[in-house]
Amino acid sequence: MAFQQYKFGTAGIGLMLGLSMCITLLSPSTDFTSGISTWVGLDKQLSLGRVIGFSYEDPLVVGAGKPITVILDKDPVSGAAMDPPVRAYVYNPGIKFSPGINHPRMLGAGVEDLTFGIGRVGEANLTSGAVFTVSKGEFNGAEVDYIENLTATRGWAPAKTLEAAGDENQRFVGQGKTIYITEGCWWCHTLLPEQTQDWQFFGAPPFLGDFNGEMPTAFGSDRKAPDLLHVASRNSSREWMTMHFFNPRLVQPNSIMPRFDYLWGKTDADGNKIDYAKWRADYREYLTGNSIYAPEVPEPASNSEVRALIDWVLTSLK
């Protein structure tokens, strides 16, 4: 048979693609896995839970099976005041732990040792749930942040911790980021200040260890709106956020952001039915100048999706 070009060709394609994948996938993987978790990284993975987006525990992507972040100024067991307040992550029984707890290696050198040493995270139990926090410790002379299992070290049970926090100190961060993903906020907003004068306005860029255990990262690629990585440092008003989500043009007349009024659901905080048609009619009156004031934005119910979204923005995007 004549020159069998296809044999050389097919082998060549395989070799070249393989080489390319070695360079662009295999080599950087050593860089990625050498990242040591920062406070931001640990906070993110503990508050977001195992995975955001389609998963076994949340197949409809509504934010089910996520931990609850609480901010406590009193110890739920002893009742002693705590200053500064402690940010804790409550995993109710059955809620899947964040990736770093099941795969310690991804926490990075030092963090892993302290987390499973003095942090006693190894004792955390899925069936009875656990409460975690991020604590500061020392490893080989350097300060590192590590995960502490408060259920083991201080006896904080999940139910008791949630009860001590009360509704106003609970933050539905994991559910909030789920809504950020499903509502497609990241098609216009980014979570990555660029290496330009961008930093002056949108704040510090993230570090290598800020992402360990986060899935998905949802950086966003097409920026039609401001970067949000540190938005809560620029604007921490829950009232402003509420108005802005209901109808962005209430607070920013030139905004092209869609209205997210449907995230309020059927009823407001007092259990009254929200009359969207009336609100829109009143708003039209306001726009045409027949009414001096814009209609009041309904107070979101504590189990509404927008509450979780605002919780995430104000708690995580600092």
Next chain:
Amino acid sequence: MLLKYLFAKNEDIPAGSATIFFGFSSIFWFVVGTGLGSFNAAKLAFPDWVTGIELFAFGHMRQVHVLAVILGWISMAFGMTMMYMTPALGNTKLWSEKLGLWNVFLWNIGLSVGLLLLWMGITSGREYSDIIWPVDLLIICGVLIPLGINVWMTIAHRKTQGIYITNWFFGACIFMIIIVFIVGNSPELFNLTGLTEAYMTFWFAHNVLGLWITPVAAAIAYYTIPKLTGNPLYSHRIGHLHFWSIIAFYSTPASHHLMSAPLPEWLKSFASVEGVLILIPAVAFVANILLTMKGKWSMFVQNVETKFSITGVLLAIPLNMQGGFQQTRAINWYVHGTGWIVAHAHLALLGMSSFLEAAAVYFGLQQMLRRKLYSLTLANLHYWFFIIGFCVYWISMTIAGLIQGAGKIYEVPYIDVVVAEHPYMIARWVGGTMVFTGNVIWLYNMWMTAREGTLVPKGRYAHEMAYER
């Protein structure tokens, strides 16, 4: 009719059936995709247009537009061209018409399921690989692998000694897209997290473009231009330079999409250099095709398929000049994340690639239906709606991007950038709507071609025949 053939014997299925079903499916998805694009663009220009309904919110529809166009229109048009070009170039029949029909059937099912779920917000939250992993597995097993088997087996059973450059591209690109799909979705399959996930997302996104959309579109032009003009390809050797440099250079620069992320610096620099080197395949391709046109340039005006094809090739020039340089650090810091990139993405997908595929779908459907185009006027109308709409879109988004870039660098409050962009958002909507209108005309024209087009006798080409109506 499709359902009837799915369970027929392979020998009983008329040759070209798979091509025809692929062809009409691709045009249908093009209408859907550009319609959604036009709808989304309207929302960016007039944010209160359709408001307060979750399913019609921008965030629920943007990804449906993107994937309907990439996996519906472009990839199905690729499937269509593979169904008729691969056997024609091997002087043989398609290995299995039945597998081809099952392929187009499962493709439509899988894509519809994936897009409906995305529309409802059931997503993996990863750009371009947003489709959830069970549907990804369906796409890999029910769409990509059967397509690959059909093409590889057809090439293996060819009756020619060599393998023409188009078939090299087809065979290799299907292999690479299968690898890219599996590896790119591994963060979902194996729960990889953090920067690995971020990087894999753009490794996937880049390689879908670099190892699938642009090279297969180019491979199509290597068939259509020599076929339509009757000129032999200027140089098969330059074609191979194109082919091998695509595999060497285009599979590596994924991280240039994440220049601002804390990825290793060596990786970004490597990607940037490799990104400039993609000018080698780009120049090889454009030169090769344009030199093939020698002596036949009148066909650019007179023949509608050539018109589409050459427009696509000419658009590859600005595409690659932008693409090669905008990803270097010197330029990327200014344009990254702005409308410039949106314009560039549409130049690649709606400009260069879609024009090349449209030519191949026009040509292939006429060949396989054995019918001449129903109306040349409508085809020309499609062309002009398409090119004018595209140019309006491209130019307005490029300007909008430069405004955004300046706003970013000079720290202009973001809302002022939004105000400055508003006229260009309206222009973008007008341009997108023109493209959509053109595609509706196209679908009607092809439908009427199938029903009423002048019959073409065996051994003749459709464009040699006169209209008889």
